[in-house]
Amino acid sequence: MAPTHSSAIDRSRAVPPTADLRHWETPYADALERHAARGPVALMVPGHGGDELGLSARLAGFLGPRPLELDVPMLLDDIDLGQDSPLSRSLDLAADAWGARRTWFLTGGASQANRIAALAVRGLGENILSQRSAHSSFSDGVLSAGLIPSFVLPSLDTANGVAHGVSPASLDEALTAAARAGRPADSVYLVSPSYFGSVADVAALARVAHAHGAPLIVDGAWGPHFGFHPDLPESPARLGADLVVSSTHKLGGSLTQSAMLHLGHGPFADALEPLVERAVSITASTSTSALLQASLDIARHSLATGEELIGRSIAVADSFREALRADPRFGVLSDGFAAYDDIVAVDPMRVAIDVSATGVSGHWLRQRLIDADGIFFEMSTATTLVALIGAGKTPDLDRAYRALAAAADSAEADAERSGGGADEFPALPDAGPLRMLPRDAFFADTELVPAAEAVGRVSADTLAAYPPGIPNLIPGEEITEQTVAFLQAVAASPSGYVRGAVDARVERFRVTSSA
DSSP states (O other), rough: OOOOOOTOOOOOBBBOOOOOOGGGGOOOHHHHHHHHTOOOOOOOTTTTSSSSGGGHHHHHHHHHHHHHHHHOOOOTTTTTTTTHHHHHHHHHHHHHHHTEEEEEEESHHHHHHHHHHHHHHGGOOSSSEEEETOOOHHHHHHHHHHEEEEEEEOOEEEEEEOOOOOOOOHHHHHHHHHTTTTOOOOOEEEEOOOTTTTEEEEEHHHHHHTTTTTTEEETTTTTTTTTTTTTSOOGGGGGGGGGEOHHHHHHSOTTTTTEEEOOOTTHHHHHHHHHHOOOOOSSSOOOOOOOHHEEEHHHHHHHHTTTHHHHHHHHHHHHHHHHHSSSSOOGGGGGGGGTTTTTEETTTEEEEEEEEGGGGGGHHHHHHHHHOOOOOEEEEOOOOEEOOTTOHHHHHHHHHHHHHHHHHHHHHTTHHHHHOOOOOOOOOOOOOOOOOOOOHHHHHEEEEHHHHHTTTTBBBBOEEETTTTEEEEETTTBBBBHHHHHHHHHHSSSTTETTTTTTOOOOOEEEEEEO
């Protein structure tokens, strides 16, 4: 049986965080409203002055006057100054809601959280074991912090070009191998949930990492809603993760670019807390957006008090899946997740649709739905479409299914214009040896060379072929003949591309001049 949000193999079921009436409060957002109600005369930044006068008239006409009134600078009494400020109370409530020891509000997205995490764990040591399908912002953090990475591969659905997660056994094997190679990991970075909704066994992964003396960072960017309904997986901070990246805006309801970073209660908390604090300080703006922070405060309140609404979201997503299962042209990707030993649960708010039976590309279907129906799916691959349902939202998924079925009918009638389905790519190549530190390679003198001359040289760039989106090269790694062949095969296909490549067909590579 495939795992679902109510499956017997779901070992990460959530308990609603608390009935604490404090979660009905929004201290920081309320403080902004009190400030605006005073009708202040703003002889300070921002330059719009908090009103709709003069040069601000067009902006107020675009947004409405209210955002300008609430868009105040940092360091104001009764808003964010002091140990018991409204901001600090909102942060405490967020930590309680997600089961964290401490939470930071971030206005640079989960990308900022990833860079903070990398900078922080550098204080524990330079060696990090990372899931190879980590987000590029974490690679940026590795470069910035001067970390030395080793990697563990996630499980792969090669038919659909999908990367899932890492099993506890695979993590233990990789950590043991790193120690035997003389570079024991000082920290571990893994991803759960995946872009396609697969959820790893965070509790067991944390135990494995801790047994090897390393804290566990979980990139939970796609699971900010976890822990707020019994049919959702649990918050990773409650399962033993030491740092949790949470992209609150993705499914949690805050404004775009707002995120959180949660510090867990584990054995590394005392050491990590000051390191994270310092890393936040050097990555954050000194003009942090009050609107984004208020949206995080309100999103926490909405999630912590919105169990009934979240349940409705899960119900409409379940109905969408049932309609897809009844149509032989479509499949539900998560129905096959039981084949992967790293997956213990599924995010019910994510509906990954297998469209391979239509005989046309998921990319074509996605664009057709945008152009013809104004329906925007989150992403596509050659064989899939992924729908996201925000927590507490009930979009018209009946309309989405009807439009999808009509698009598939149209594709069958016009096969020449709709293109084919998935392409056949070579097997995923093994990574070349790491011959330079990523930071050193990134900042080294470089040159562009033809692909044939790049073999045996050291890459200065990060290149990742989509699908499946796993970095095939990072700065400092040797470029192999197999990697070149794989990247060029993906780049030449209608349904693939290579992020980070110098040119679209990967005919040249940026390599270090010194090696």
